[in-house]
Amino acid sequence: MTARCIANVNPRRPLLRNGRPSLQTQRWESTLSEDKKSGHIQTASNESILFFDNLFPLKLTPIMLWRPWSTRRDISELHKQLEDYSRGLLDPINLVKKAIPKNTPINVTEIIPRLKDGGAFVKFTHPNEITASEIEDLLGKQLEEQPIKPWFNPFLGIKTGLVRGRPWLEDLYRFPKSRIRVEFVASSDDQAPSELSQETLYSIFRRYGKIADITSQPSDSKVLPQFAHVDFVLVRDAIMARNCLHGYLLQEEGSKSVTRLRLAYEQRVKPHHIWDWITNHPRIVIPIIAGFLAAFTVAVFDPIREFFVKAHVQRIFEFTNSRLYKWFKRQTSDILAFRRHKGDQAGLNALVTHRKDVIDSIQNSLLEATATFVVVHGPRGSGKRELILDQVLEGRRDVLVLDCKPVVEARGEAGTLKKLAAQVGYRPVFSWTNNISSLVDLAIQSTTGVKASFSENLESQLVKILQVTASALKEVSLADKKESDKDAALSEDAYLEAHPERRAVVVIDSFLHKNEEKGIVYEKIADWAAALVQSNAAHVVFLTNDTSYSKSLSKSLPDRVFHQVTLGDLSPDVAKQFVVSQLDPDDSRIEKSPEEASGSSQSEKKRREDLQELDECIDQLGGRLTDLQVLTRRLKIGQSPKKAVSDIIEQSASEILRMFLLTKDAGQGDKRWSTEQAWYLVKQIAQNESLRYNEVLLSDTFTSSKTPGAGNGEAALESLANAELITVKSIHGRPHSIRAGKPVYQAAFGRLLKDNVVKARMDMALLQELAGIEVKAIEKAETELTVLGNMPSQPYQMRDRIYYLLDKLHASQKKIMVYENEIRGLKKILSEEV
Template identity: 45%
Template structure:
């Protein structure tokens, strides 16, 4: 492989002179003795070392390959065996003047007459090891000095970087030839090893290390191992200014044995040198694993931040779309034309044109005052809640949505019943999001995040914050909804408007008609679910205080003031109480629903209708003015039943519901009342003249002695009864629905049921009196155990004796009534 450099071929190396200059200053070229030179890499890698004889030496030549070539060796071609051969063919002198043999030829001065035996290339580190044979009269140090002087006089610049120069130095140690995935860096880790297992190594000082490694390049820092460190073997960290300096130092000093004179101890110390990366991936991994209390919450915060940045604008857009969709569909001229054509009798001759399919016109005519009042409140600038309360079936939702807000642009309807009926936090979040159009919602991720939080809590002792509570999720949903509503309210602003210079808050305050309306239906449906109610009330208070929207609450619970006062403590609630309609309005409602107004049809048809509607006034009186019951009766009459039969069906159905919920189902659901208390109310109302009971009289009954007011409130919440007020104070106890009085009477008419439940009441009363006697007797026993009979206790003892006597008299009375009832029940067939 003898070759002579040529200046005429394509050059991959550049030198400031056209031809090399020898050591004695004469021009020309005197090549060293190359013999049977071979370029080896694979064989040396397999053995790990270069075999060196007695009269042989090794020089390391640096900067003859690009330092960044290692990406190719660790990439897709890392397992190809003939890679070095492939690179040799690419570096063929005929194709490119980058052959390592030619570089080595130019690096060695010709007057030395060295015999080069082997060149081991190191593509990963950008250099090559050159093994040569020594002459008897020349030492390795002389050869090193001659080569350095020759390269200083005749610099060789690589083709890939003309700024660098080819450098060479004597290999003093035993180089390790490896192809591990170790990228050269400017930092070296020098470990101090013993020369044999029986000996010990010495730890070199910074001064000694500096004198040994400074000739290879500028050192930035030398860090010795801390004295209290238990890590073995001992080591030092050397940081060079350039990676090529570290490459030269490692290849020349790895395996070098420091003598005793140089500070290596009695038996000497051997160097083991490896590249040390400045920032190690495994150090980052170890830090993450060793600091989960910091890392896991930080990751959770990062995920939350990314989620807010990416998904919040999308969710706000969809909420805005949901708010505007109903109004846009109402304004769409195509949809309006389709509805108009579909309602015409000419298009569908068999269809009956009907603008009021439910026949509620009579109800709305009677409630025009409430409708006008509600519309007026929506045009005022006052910051307050609007509460519409009334029993179920009184038409609250229809009055607000179909009458008061019929012409209003933007509405948001939130049904608490749908949210609170959902099982589990995930379902509640999904339903709340669906009602306002909040998407995408990854509710299923909450369960997975909960498991991650549980695992993190077991590992670090606290939750990581991956999963969000129901409280936080609802806050996010309604907060985005508020942002969308404010955006919708401000869309009407124009630059040509007189008040365009106002701020957004001032504009919203001055234009209440531009604010959307939030209708919260079934408020206080489940008062025990405080999370949903508290967040919803707090959010609604924020909307009204910021003038973003009007808020209307629809509720059947008369105790709405307490939760609302927490959100707006200094505001007055504007309320509309909807009760049952009058009998006259109820009659007109049924007739309009049946299209049975007087004057329709001929005389024969009118007579037939009058026959069918005979007794209608009595039936309406029994049902009262509850809209849902009247509508159900009208449907049954349309189906062919008589009014009496329809009312009887309603009464029977109501009696069955009362029996199931308030009497037979008390043990399974464990409500705040007992079956005896419910039956006492049912029987008392059924036997009363006007269907009302005095509130104070009910509380004075023996069966309501304990928690009487709480029991009545619970029964009112369950809609068995309703409590009427007089000047703000409870006065009357009435049936929850007008038809319930007839249902109560039907239940009481069942003598068997009445006898059984009366027996239970008597048994309960006897038990209460026995408990009272036991307490009185216990106190008498304590007083009787005193050593002397003090006269001051005479009145107390007499009082206790009278109480015992009174309770015993009641027991005798109750037992007598119980015996009579038992005898009566035994006589029944």
């Protein structure tokens, strides 16, 4: 009998809604039988159902489920598609047609596609003389001999199986799996289901495909209904078994009850042995992960960071270093040489002439192979940075400038790392990740008790940045090494030692700036600099204002003698020459009209008068470069030299008063001095210009200060020297004398002494401290006399001690009376003066 579709139900007719026809639409995978919309396929006595597999691609099922397919197909539509030979091989209905040969004795009455399962149910009628099982065997043998393979699966052909149960046509969002959960349900309410053995399950399910495993329910399990798991090798086989055997009734041999099989897909729980081992051994796994992350970071990011450091040192990305800019500068050098730079160049030439010996000394040290530091020391404003960068290293390539000031002034560890990385060109830098790593460390330690060490402390991250920078500097120093050189056969270290002129130069500016706040930064920078000079990777030049720099540098390079250069103030002649060079008129070479010439002669006359005043007041101002630049700016705006110098001295006096005499935080932090000690030095230096170092240490205010933190006289003097109130001169390596911190401070000290109110207030505070020191000495003597007086017997040997204490007590009391008499006079001045 030829396969044909018999319309045993009426074609779909439009339903009336509000008087208008409308069609009920439904997705393909939820197509139901026309008999009942109960989710099951209803069959007559002479009807059976076949399930054809491998008609739709399973991998695309989640995507295809969202696409609205055409309306539910009725018998007439299916009949039209079966008879339409013009349809291509890609049509799944056409595949069903080809899978049923023309000589098969069946009549297809309904086709129900199942997109989610990748197949379709085919309901058919057959003659009484042939059974449905024989039809299944016939179609199966035909598909084995002449396989039909769809376009999406050219390796597996279509299979068919007789539906022995009652398939459930659900449209739930459940997708096929290779594991089937087989539940044993009673066929009627008056019977109890029986659990099937694995042998029975194997004999039932094996016909649909290769079975990987059958797992029965544990004997102690109380889960109802009872179940078993059947694991297929292929998902397609599980689909065939589930659609053919769902609702199947059977009675196991030796059992009196009939059991219904209820099948459902279930996700197989695979044993995660590796993951279980990882989670159960955090003490081993966490350090391994930390090491792997560290190795990954080094392997991936360190070469990138070295490249950026080299680009920063060699100035690859700077426009002023490009060939185009240099060519344009050469072509327009005469046009752009503005006359306003003439005075600046003249002043610079004056400085170069004055410090020519210093410049030559540093340049010669950079051409030698001595592995030591070059230390340029001098007070603030002495021109250290300008001397090194503009004169010593002028025109030299491969110079790295590391300014410590922004690094130590940064807020927090992340800010410190970010600023240091910016100074050396180290990027990318993930300073924020350390905060997240700290939180991860805390979480892991609190839960597992193991310290993961994902986060790094400040010290290790500083060392990491400096190590990458050192590696980049060495490559920069070796960049000029060529195979054609006569020393090309030398090793890298030997080549750098033989050619010190090719080494890069590292300038560390503001070294020991705020030393007390972040000493670890200076320590690591000093160790890094020592490693650079010892490995001949680069020359290192330190620029510092701190007088105690040798203590810090000697720890990193203890067996070397530093090349030390101390920059002082300019001499009066050079200072005058510098100021005059800044004031030279720019229009001296321009021809002028008679009126302009007359005005110019008057200005020249005034200029000569100003120069005479400058000779008189230049000694007061001194030779500090920054003070000379301030004077120059004031003179350019029209102030006379005397007025300008007077304003500078007045400003310096106000600065001393605010920072040293009226401060509220003396003795705290790095200010290890008291206001009384500062006033003592101001008063004595104003009167004598130079003080003996040891004489100052022996004064009462330095030996017995009552201010916390200022009891150590040497520490107080060192702190005041670092604050630049004073300058400590040394002879043969020992402190010798004390002078004002800047030349202008000498005049400022005298200006403060002329202010009666300031002088009376500070003298009164100093006398009160001295009186307090004597009161303390009296209390100590009285305590000892009380102890001696309470002894039962007083031998004559104690007589000298008693007289000594009494004389000391008497002398202290006389001093207190003198101090109090002077204090009364000072109070009178404060009450009368404004």
